[in-house]
Amino acid sequence: NVNQPVTLIGLGPMGQAMVRVLLDAGHPVTVWNRTASRADEVVARGAVRAATPAEAVAASELVLLSLTDYAAMYEILGPVPDLTGKVVVNLSSDTPDASREAAAWIDQRGGKFLTGGVLASAELVGAEPAKVFYSGPAELLGAHEQTLRLIGEPHHVGADHGLAQLYYLAHIDLFLVGLAAYLHATALVGSAGVSAQEFLPWAVDNLTTNPQVLPAAAAQIDSGEHPGDLGTTRMMAASAEHLLQASRAVGIDTELPKAIKAHYDRAIAAGRGGDSWTGLIDVIRDPR
Ligand code: NDP
Structure with a gap:
């Protein structure tokens, strides 16, 4: 299974960290990034640089996306009309509806789609506390769980493709509101020194x-x-x-x-x- 090739598109801090853990586990990894120079470091570690998104997609059944948002997925995969046999796992944050629409779009092109919501900073990718919510067909996660586990502990939260985004956003809700309350409380007692x-x-x-x-x-x-x-x-x-x-x-x-x-x-x-x-x-x- 560590021989399973993986394609990863999008080499921001998150994508780069994911490529590193996949390479460290022994997977052959093909990468593509809009700004090609951002692949230099992972290529030096053993990743293969694809010249085009189509070439990257052709290299593996499992195609991971780590992009700023879902709009980037359409720009990148738009010119790759045939995704027959591909399992596309989009690990980018966006709205639940963006994930639902993407699942239908990938399906029309013959591929299968999983939504991923990553609960970890780039430094924690592959480390113990990292968790990833997945939604979409449970059997798709089952088939690739061993590989995806390298990124973070996988949790399937339902068949509705929007659910992983909802779970992710619910965590952001608790996190940001909690931090805001902490700062406010600190300012309140701080008013007395x-x-x-x-x-x-x-x-x-x-x-x-x-x-x-x-x-x-x-x-x-x-x-x-x-x-x-x-x-x-x-x-x-x-x-x-x-x-x-x-x-x-x-x-x-x-x-x-x-x-x-x-x-x-x-x-x-x-x-x-x-x-x-x-x-x-x-x-x-x-x-x-
Ligand atoms: P970045 O925004 O830094 O980079 C993502 C990648 O998206 C880059 O490789 C960038 O390419 C590419 N990209 C953006 N727009 C386009 C486009 N229109 N066409 C082609 N490529 C595009 O993201 P991060 O690596 O920080 O995060 C990735 C995802 O993970 C995001 O959705 C983020 O919300 C989520 N996330 C991030 C965490 C973090 O700690 N950073 C934590 C949890 C989730 P280029 O290099 O050419 O600009």
């Missing part, structure tokens, strides 16, 4: 113990019943209001607490003040 270092252990404690409430929250969200036993919306709204007032008083940004408080206000306006805070899922699902 507390350094980030002093606040750090409390931030870590909060971010590691808070997830303990999630199993009970998930159960209420899935049941659609929010009986008020997890902390009521009204009680949490009072905290959100104090956070907003305190942020305003010290002159730091108030957009984040305002957005949070708006969720609670809308739930209360809908008569849901006595529900568990998990009932906010309904105002988030339907913001009208």
Whole structure:
């Protein structure tokens, strides 16, 4: 199986890291990149430089794409109309719909398509914490799992080609909003002269113990019943209001607490003040 040839198109930091782990495992790797010089380093390590995308695609059944977005895939593979027998795995980030449309487009050209959403920085590609969400036909991942595992631990999340992008974006959501909350909280205590270092252990404690409430929250969200036993919306709204007032008083940004408080206000306006805070899922699902 390490003899299986792999083609990789797109040699940004991610694509280059993927080529390195594939070469290190012994796979013959053919590469193509729009800016040809970006292939120099991996070619020096043993990758074969294809002169055109068509030549790159012809070299392997398994064709991996690591591009800025899906538009780049159409530019590159547009002039390669016959993808019969090819398994195209697009590891680029884009919207769920972009992945669904791409699957249909590849299918029309005779190929098979898998969406990949990579949860790792370029430095972590091939290392233990790297994970990749895949969506599309499970048997396609099954057939190439051993090779794809080299990039990161593969997780098949469903047949709908958009799902891997949704899982990826859900992680970005948790990550970016969590980091924004960390910065805001640090600015809030910092307004009284507390350094980030002093606040750090409390931030870590909060971010590691808070997830303990999630199993009970998930159960209420899935049941659609929010009986008020997890902390009521009204009680949490009072905290959100104090956070907003305190942020305003010290002159730091108030957009984040305002957005949070708006969720609670809308739930209360809908008569849901006595529900568990998990009932906010309904105002988030339907913001009208
Ligand atoms: P880059 O944007 O740095 O590079 C991607 C590649 O896309 C380059 O080789 C570039 O070619 C090529 N490309 C872009 N547009 C076109 C086009 N129109 N025609 C031909 N080639 C094109 O991306 P990264 O390597 O950083 O990331 C790749 C994907 O992985 C992205 O979707 C990113 O969101 C995702 N990702 C990145 C992570 C990271 O830490 N970097 C982490 C997780 C996911 P050229 O060299 O000629 O410009």
